[in-house]
Amino acid sequence: MHYQRYKDNKPERSRGASIGIGAAIAHRLAQEGANLILFSRTESKLKYLSEEIQSKIDTNTIKIFTTAVDVASHVQVTKAVSNVVKQNGPIDVLINNTGLALRAPATFPDLKIEDVVAMTETNVNGYLFATYAVLNEGGMRERGQRTILNVTSTTAMEAPPFPSESIYYGSKRFQEGFTDALRTELAGTNIKVLALRPGVVATHFHKQRVDFDKDAYDSFMEGFETLLAEDVAEAAAWMLVRKNESW
Numbered sequence: 498m499h500y501q502r503y504k505d506n507k508p509e510r511s512r513g514a515s516i517g518i519g520a521a522i523a524h525r526l527a528q529e530g531a532n533l534i535l536f537s538r539t540e541s542k543l544k545y546l547s548e549e550i551q552s553k554i555d556t557n558t559i560k561i562f563t564t565a566v567d568v569a570s571h572v573q574v575t576k577a578v579s580n581v582v583k584q585n586g587p588i589d590v591l592i593n594n595t596g597l598a599l600r601a602p603a604t605f606p607d608l609k610i611e612d613v614v615a616m617t618e619t620n621v622n623g624y625l626f627a628t629y630a631v632l633n634e635g636g637m638r639e640r641g642q643r644t645i646l647n648v649t650s651t652t653a654m655e656a657p658p659f660p661s662e663s664i665y666y667g668s669k670r671f672q673e674g675f676t677d678a679l680r681t682e683l684a685g686t687n688i689k690v691l692a693l694r695p696g697v698v699a700t701h702f703h704k705q706r707v708d709f710d711k712d713a714y715d716s717f718m719e720g721f722e723t724l725l726a727e728d729v730a731e732a733a734a735w736m737l738v739r740k741n742e743s744w
């Protein structure tokens with residue numbers, strides 16, 4: 498999950514997520530001078546990322562705030578967003594990025610119900626709770642401006658032709674529907690609601706998806722060139738940094 502803040506028309510951004518696409522976007526937005534608010538479940542990974550970013554830029558130019566949050570818990574999300582706002586002021590950009598797929602190649606009836614819940618709580622509830630908290634406690638609705646960027650997936654467009662995608666695909670379709678409807682609901686404000694749909698990106702996501710089975714991972718990745726997390730970060734930066742009038 499990522500947030501971005503603007504101040505005096507200069508991008509001042511923040512965002513969360515400890516590895517993969519989230520980490521790449523954090524690095525990329527730090528280059529733009531963004532203040533970053535980084536959320537994931539693992540404080541140690543966030544600290545590492547924060548130090549890595551700070552080591553590459555002038556530490557006086559941006560602030561990085563990290564806190565361990567499970568987006569499946571609306572209590573944790575609300576509390577963390579409230580704390581951040583008290584310390585740093587209102588949030589200007591939310592990037593919903595947390596997501597996971599589990600237990601490939603299990604088909605839906607072969608999944609453990611705990612895995613179904615883990616995926617839906619993260620991929621569906623996580624996007625809802627973060628968006629709700631940022632619009633309310635984060636002050637975005639009150640000010641009626643800024644941006645929500647939801648990282649969905651090309652798989653949201655068409656069901657992939659292999660097993661173990663029912664929950665992931667379904668949740669990505671949910672994210673698309675939520676994005677579209679929220680955009681319509683907020684049309685009278687100056688809050689932009691955007692969707693970024695990566696194709697296959699070489700991250701921890703795909704290792705976890707197949708339970709860290711190297712053969713299954715290699716077989717899935719065979720025959721095509723994947724995107725890198727940095728490619729997606731570049732797309733996110735392009736969407737967020739473009740001038741208002743061209744959005």
Ligand SMILES: NC(=O)c1ccc[n+]([C@@H]2O[C@H](COP(=O)([O-])OP(=O)(O)OC[C@H]3O[C@@H](n4cnc5c(N)ncnc54)[C@H](OP(=O)(O)O)[C@@H]3O)[C@@H](O)[C@H]2O)c1
Binds near residue numbers: 539540566594651703
């Ligand atoms: N990789 C791809 O091919 C691909 C393609 C299209 C779309 N996407 C989407 O891109 C997004 C990022 O994927 P990725 O490839 O970067 O995955 P990743 O490398 O596995 O990273 C996932 C991030 O989400 C965080 N996270 C997971 N569950 C969380 C929870 N309950 N609460 C808070 N944070 C949580 C993880 O941190 P902690 O473990 O520390 O919590 C981690 O920072 C996802 O929405 C995914 O669906 C990925």
